[in-house]
Amino acid sequence: MALGPGKYDDLATLVRDGAKADGVIVIVIGGSKGGGFSVQATGEVTAMLPALLRKLADDIERDLTD
Numbered sequence: 047m048a049l050g051p052g053k054y055d056d057l058a059t060l061v062r063d064g065a066k067a068d069g070v071i072v073i074v075i076g077g078s079k080g081g082g083f084s085v086q087a088t089g090e091v092t093a094m095l096p097a098l099l100r101k102l103a104d105d106i107e108r109d110l111t112d
Contacts, residue, residue, distance in 0.1 A: 052084030053077075062086045071095070 052058070058072040069087025085092065 053079045053082035054084040055086070058084040058086045069095075071099075 052072075054072050054074050054077065057074075058070050061067075061072060062070040069085070069091035071083060071085050071087075073083045075081050085095065087095070
């Protein structure tokens with residue numbers, strides 16, 4: 047979840063701590079707990095996520111059509 051713990055919050059913690067990051071998004075497709083995502087980020091990073099995810103989606107779509 048964008049706010050509060052998600053299904054895969056434990057994995058998000060491992061990734062964030064391991065990367066020493068200000069924020070992470072973990073997206074799981076077909077995982078042991080089903081699909082889901084978890085976000086751990088500062089408020090500033092969380093506020094940037096909608097624009098970042100839109101750009102990421104555009105980049106993926108462009109890569110797939112090139």
